[in-house]
Amino acid sequence: MPTEAVVDVGPVAHGGHCVARLDGQVVFVRHTMPGERVRISITERTTSFLRADAIEVIVPAPGRVVPPCEYAGPGRCGGCDFQHVDPAVQRDLLGDVVREQLRRLAGITWAGAVEAVDPEALGWRTRVQFAVDRGGRPGLRKHRSHEIIAVDRCLIAHPDLPVVPGRRWDADTVEAIVSSSGDRLLVTDASISDEVEGEVDGVVAADGTTRGGRGAVTERVGDHDFRVSGSGFWQVHPQAASTLVGAVLEAAQAAPGETVLDLYAGVGLFTAFLADEVGETGTVVSVESDPGGSRDARRNLHDLPQVRLVGETVEAALRRGSLGATADVVVLDPPRTGAKKAVQGIVDLAPRRIVYVACDPAALARDLASFASRGYRLAGLRAFALFPMTHHVECVAVLTKTGFDLR
Ligand SMILES: C[S@@+](CC[C@H](N)C(=O)[O-])C[C@H]1O[C@@H](n2cnc3c(N)ncnc32)[C@H](O)[C@@H]1O
Structure with a gap:
């Protein structure tokens, strides 16, 4: 079977992809939208379906936009699914999925x-866990892969997060957290320079123990304050x-x-x-x-x-x-x-x-x-x-x- 083909894209499906058919087989295609005609590259074959990336848009659908993020796209960062879709149309797609x-x-x-x-679809994520590649560069994983795509910035990350990209880290992961009260925390086993230490309120090890400063942030909602330790759950x-x-x-x-x-x-x-x-x-x-x-x-x-x-x-x-x-x-x-x-x-x-x-x-x-x-x-x-x-x-x-x- 060829590794590339042209398909007409059908409805959106749960998981950040749309459904197409190729020679009678279901193909889950990423980086596309319902109603598009795209050239796909097949990324995975199972006995019951194929997975593919849209690598060329032949007929675009209304609502397609140029992805604001330079790391979005086929074979690149797997953190986002719909950078190529207008945010209002993204909500329509999510509604269709529900x-x-x-x-x-x-x-x-x-x-x-x-x-x-x-109204803003970027700069919202107040907790981001970066994976660190062999060269010590932080990044995010490719879709359905352990491969790390090093990034110099992440556009959905909150602008007030402690800065992780652009620095070298000697641990597998670095999680950056900023709370609604402005507390900034890192969760990592990496060595912390004086410069980084000066930018955060605390550093917590991956096992949850406090390494320096505060081990928790305060989240404020209405009249209530909530302590959230390290990488404990918070929306x-x-x-x-x-x-x-x-x-x-x-x-x-x-x-x-x-x-x-x-x-x-x-x-x-x-x-x-x-x-x-x-x-x-x-x-x-x-x-x-x-x-x-x-x-x-x-x-x-x-x-x-x-x-x-x-x-x-x-x-x-x-x-x-x-x-x-x-x-x-x-x-x-x-x-x-x-x-x-x-x-x-x-x-x-x-x-x-x-x-x-x-x-x-x-x-x-x-x-x-x-x-x-x-x-x-x-x-x-x-x-x-x-x-x-x-x-x-x-x-x-x-x-x-x-x-x-x-x-
Ligand atoms: C989606 S979070 C919701 C937390 C909280 N409602 C909030 O909005 O901040 C799910 C929570 O369930 C906890 N959890 C997971 N499995 C559980 C289980 N079987 N029994 C009790 N809690 C569980 C997790 O530790 C996590 O704190």
Whole structure:
């Protein structure tokens, strides 16, 4: 089979590529858009499909732009997927992906649109982990490869991040972090020069121990401050935390005196705001399995007596019945793999509402189907462009026993 061909590109698919056909076989093509005719170079063959890069655009689609980043494109940095697409059209593509996953995996029709959180699609990423090549240069990996593409700058990186590119590093990785309060941290085992040390508030080793200065940053959302240690979990877009808190509170509709579970709670972002909603007569049970995240949550939530912290996996806590017999509202924000093993345990608590925050629409759709088979139907879903230039999209879904109001 030839390694190059010309194809007409069909719809976008989950993962930052579009679907085309070549001699009856499905080809997942990167660096293209639906409706384009492109020359492709095949990058991978499996028994059921091919992967390819668009290496020449013969007929462009409306919304194609010149990528602002010099490292974007076939065979180059794999950090972004849609640098060649106008940001408004990127949101349309992400909406199509969410729609297709919901339809195919859960039989749900969703007519909503992905919401922008910021008119600017560059300079948003407040946490970037660079890989270091053999020459000590920081870079990002090629798509589906361990190969490191050294970069002198990353356009989606926040301008206030500690500067990693342009310097040599003697460790495998260097993560740069800047918080909403302006704290700057490096997470790395590399030697740190006096110059670099003077530019940051702290340096943390890859194993989480503090090497110098502060070992954590402070993130501020509304009236709440959150300590986040080293590379502990925190949303990377500056607008993400407040956007998701707003969407979660709107979806949860928690009332004073109620019992709410915050599952996969990280350092306690949603827990703090849910605690405000239920007040001192209510209860929020906050479940996080990562020891570092649990430690931070303990410090972040110590002045909220209505919060009970549980430091174990959601699945184990549900299995042991340690989260109580019932709950009024359950909020869950699982990692990319979703919450397949927690669905039955959540349903057993008979909550009035379930609010599912999801960073992977495929895992979300799979779990929504599982909830639906147990009597909880989708009542509303919002999607947010919290990772511009990439194929990632964040959804907030609300489930009830009746289902209504679907957007
Ligand atoms: C997507 S983050 C959400 C964190 C938090 N809701 C926020 O927005 O900052 C998922 C969190 O779940 C935690 N986690 C992963 N698997 C878990 C499990 N099985 N049980 C409990 N927590 C888990 C991770 O450590 C991480 O903090």
